Amino acid sequence: MENCFILVYGKDNRYSANILLAAVEPKVKGFSFYLFQWDLDKLPIYDIARIGEKCKRIVIGFTFMTPQILIVKNMVELIRSRLNNAILIAGGPHATGDPLGTLTKLGFDIVVFGEGEETLAELLNAIACNDEFRICGTAFIEGDKLIIKRRARYIDLNLYAPFPYWKNRFNPIEIMRGCSSACHFCQVTYAFGKPRYRDIDNIVYYSKLMVIRGLKDVRFIAPNSLGYGSLDGIKPHADILSFLLQKLHQNIKEYGGRIFFGTFPSEARPDSVVDDIVREMRRYVSNNRVIIGVQSGSNKILRIIHRNHSVEDAITATEILNRYGFTVDVDLIFGFPFEDANDLMDTFRFIQEIKKFNTRLHLHTFIPLPGTPYSDLDTKFLDEETKKKIAKLIGLGKAYGEWCKQEDIAKLIIKLRNNGFIYSLRDIIKMSKIHIC
Ligand code: SF4
Numbered sequence: 068m069e070n071c072f073i074l075v076y077g078k079d080n081r082y083s084a085n086i087l088l089a090a091v092e093p094k095v096k097g098f099s100f101y102l103f104q105w106d107l108d109k110l111p112i113y114d115i116a117r118i119g120e121k122c123k124r125i126v127i128g129f130t131f132m133t134p135q136i137l138i139v140k141n142m143v144e145l146i147r148s149r150l151n152n153a154i155l156i157a158g159g160p161h162a163t164g165d166p167l168g169t170l171t172k173l174g175f176d177i178v179v180f181g182e183g184e185e186t187l188a189e190l191l192n193a194i195a196c197n198d199e200f201r202i203c204g205t206a207f208i209e210g211d212k213l214i215i216k217r218r219a220r221y222i223d224l225n226l227y228a229p230f231p232y233w234k235n236r237f238n239p240i241e242i243m244r245g246c247s248s249a250c251h252f253c254q255v256t257y258a259f260g261k262p263r264y265r266d267i268d269n270i271v272y273y274s275k276l277m278v279i280r281g282l283k284d285v286r287f288i289a290p291n292s293l294g295y296g297s298l299d300g301i302k303p304h305a306d307i308l309s310f311l312l313q314k315l316h317q318n319i320k321e322y323g324g325r326i327f328f329g330t331f332p333s334e335a336r337p338d339s340v341v342d343d344i345v346r347e348m349r350r351y352v353s354n355n356r357v358i359i360g361v362q363s364g365s366n367k368i369l370r371i372i373h374r375n376h377s378v379e380d381a382i383t384a385t386e387i388l389n390r391y392g393f394t395v396d397v398d399l400i401f402g403f404p405f406e407d408a409n410d411l412m413d414t415f416r417f418i419q420e421i422k423k424f425n426t427r428l429h430l431h432t433f434i435p436l437p438g439t440p441y442s443d444l445d446t447k448f449l450d451e452e453t454k455k456k457i458a459k460l461i462g463l464g465k466a467y468g469e470w471c472k473q474e475d476i477a478k479l480i481i482k483l484r485n486n487g488f489i490y491s492l493r494d495i496i497k498m499s500k501i502h503i504c
Pocket residue numbers: 246247248249250253254255256290291336360
């Protein structure tokens with residue numbers, strides 16, 4: 068009988084699932100690996116149970132985000148009712164942000180805390196050897212305490228393939244992980260620390276592999292693509308960035324490859340948009356659209372949420388990008404709890420100001436995410452008049468986005484937090500013991 072590891076994920080987590088599989092499969096002996104996407108057709112419980120019944124040890128890992136917790140809870144219950152010997156592991160931004168709720172309310176045995184690559188491989192090897200699996204990088208319950216064994220160092224992206232190409236599974240290449248900005252609403256810095264980069268040779272190698280296999284459009288994952296290779300991930304390093312784009316272009320052009328940079332899933336901060344770099348981008352990239360994270364048209368809000376850039380930086384960035392022929396998608400978030408009528412006025416003034424450029428607005432609603440300094444705050448939902456203004460922009464084709472759906476998600480998360488199903492940061496700190504390892 069074999070040991071089995073089944074990784075379960077939703078469509079929105081497919082890149083993370085690939086990245087994890089690429090990291091663990093080559094390093095773990097004695098396991099067969101299976102992947103199941105839960106939102107393809109129907110819940111894959113029957114298939115998981117069928118595999119589980121023929122395994123010596125069955126380990127089931129979930130990678131998920133906060134808006135998905137109810138579906139994950141449902142699946143965990145169904146799996147438990149059919150496979151009582153399964154070890155259930157949770158990872159991803161929600162499990163790291165609220166390990167206490169993930170263990171006590173969602174019913175997982177163990178949480179992979181933070182980056183999964185090293186921890187998951189060591190965890191599976193420990194299980195295969197019948198060893199203690201509450202290893203460095205995990206969180207678990209002991210007595211009435213949450214124990215977090217937090218890794219002292221972050222991983223080196225160069226040690227891991229960006230996708231499990233041997234399984235013919237590809238995704239955008241993660242070229243940068245972590246962020247030094249620490250915006251108070253975002254999980255990236257709190258879960259992944261300061262920025263690190265995949266080396267240029269490594270990026271070129273895997274890009275070439277993709278295009279040779281027939282995937283002509285090469286995309287990248289980065290919290291701030293224009294900060295690639297720089298000291299803080301924000302103030303761009305023009306030489307390194309140009310060298311990356313040049314080398315990519317040289318190596319994939321002959322196979323018909325195209326570079327998509329600064330667009331989903333690698334947007335840019337406004338204060339990283341500078342003339343020299345955008346000129347270089349224009350020479351090498353195939354996208355005509357760049358996404359910039361502005362988040363608010365109020366300098367007061369930008370200061371409070373710790374963006375470290377101004378509304379004026381956003382206007383300058385838009386102008387530069389337009390000058391080189393890029394249309395600009397501007398990310399904006401409504402609903403911060405301290406957003407008042409003056410801030411909304413400032414944001415609509417900003418929208419008016421950038422009308423002269425070739426732009427679209429990508430609209431979001433603030434969601435209090437576990438693991439962030441704002442996890443215990445409430446969303447301030449928009450009044451009807453503001454909603455009408457937004458609807459008009461959408462009707463004119465000037466705006467798009469999931470801000471409405473995100474209002475519902477924010478309501479759900481606040482309700483689950485108020486009911487004690489998601490733990491507040493205060494409670495997590497009170498109930499946890501952290502060991503650095
Ligand atoms: S700059 Fe972007 S990735 Fe970095 S913390 Fe802010 S929102 Fe998150």
